[in-house]
Amino acid sequence: MKKVIYQGARGCFSELAAQKYFGTGIKVYGVKSFEDVFETVWQNHGVIGIIPIENSLSGSIHRNYDLLLAYRYWIIGEIKLKITYNLFTNNGARPAMIKEIWSHPATLDQCRTFFNANPRYEPIAVYDSAGAAKLLREKRKKNAAVIAGPQVEKIYGLRTIEKGIEDSPENYTRFLLVNRKKNIYGGEAAKTTVVFGVQNEPGILFRCLSIFALRNIDLTKLESRPNVGRPWEYLFYIDFKGSIKEERCQRALEDLNENLAFVRCLGSYETREDK
CATH class of the missing domain: 3.40.190.10 (Periplasmic binding protein-like II)
Known part of the structure; x- marks a missing residue:
């Protein structure tokens, strides 16, 4: 039976997202903070963490982007959940x-x-x-x-x-499933997340993104975060449709690595949407 850890008390949306993704055959556990989620996954091999990463009204959860990089976990799944308050x-x-x-x-x-x-x-x-x-x-x-x-x-x-007091009925949150074990998904619903660092020079971000455009790879998300310890330099997280099992995606990452000092793939994973 899968064990899934989430931030929050029983009844939170992260718990609901885990149940929607895996069904009833799981054990779920709540902890107080996102750091606790990542630390629990680190200490317990085989435990899966689930974290919110972006809301359609309030935007990205920046802390979880930073934790993804710090703990070097693999993203193994995504589910989009409608949020009603x-x-x-x-x-x-x-x-x-x-x-x-x-x-x-x-x-x-x-x-x-x-x-x-x-x-x-x-x-x-x-x-x-x-x-x-x-x-x-x-x-x-x-x-x-x-x-x-x-x-x-x-x-x-x-x-x-x-009922329904949220600002917009079109309120959704994306949740990511993370694990220490690499599990690359290669199906039609695949999405890949990559993080890379750049030096501040003219046109560098354009050149990086052009690598994907030239291969007709659809970028679905671009997020920047400060590169800690290097003021005014940034890390860029990108999501794109496709898997690193596909040749065109492999070639894109190879080209990215040739142009940059730091590139890391965080996973190719299945995306689901709760109906």
């Missing part, structure tokens, strides 16, 4: 009693329209949206509510008082 209270609490709303900072950020329309509510940041639901239940507070996914209602016995 509801507002929950303890049973017996009335909406007029609510003064505070608890959730993860990214969740609060994805519900700005709701807070603008309800300025009397004070947003309170906690480490996890599902963790906020757990905390609300434990403290039995009547003057607080939480924003979390619909799944926490049954898990923690809360009451839904408003």
Whole structure:
């Protein structure tokens, strides 16, 4: 039975994403931080980590890009999950009693329209949206509510008082599955992630990206991160459709390596989308 580790409390979207990807035949475990996810995978051979990497409203989760590089793990899968946020209270609490709303900072950020329309509510940041639901239940507070996914209602016995309060119904998060073991996927739904470093010289990024354009390789994501220890130099993460099992992709990476001092493939993996 596969073991999957995620950041958050029971009922968080990372747990749901793992269940959607693998089905019911897995054991899932929650930890407090993304660093804990990576460290647990490192210490337990065979354990798979699942992490959010990008949200369609709030953008990339930069910390997880940095951790991918630091731990040298392989990306072995991706799933895109639709995100819906509801507002929950303890049973017996009335909406007029609510003064505070608890959730993860990214969740609060994805519900700005709701807070603008309800300025009397004070947003309170906690480490996890599902963790906020757990905390609300434990403290039995009547003057607080939480924003979390619909799944926490049954898990923690809360009451839904408003549904779909995210800024846009087109709200999705991409989750990556990471493992210490290399597992290259070569099917039709393959995507590859590569990170490379460049020196600051005219046209260098254009030349790098041209390597893929000339081979008709579809780039789906470009992300830059500071190159720690080298101020004002950057690492670039790219996602493209295809697998390094394909000759054209192999040739592209060979050309990239010939032009740059640092190139690393983080994996070719299957992409899935929850329907």
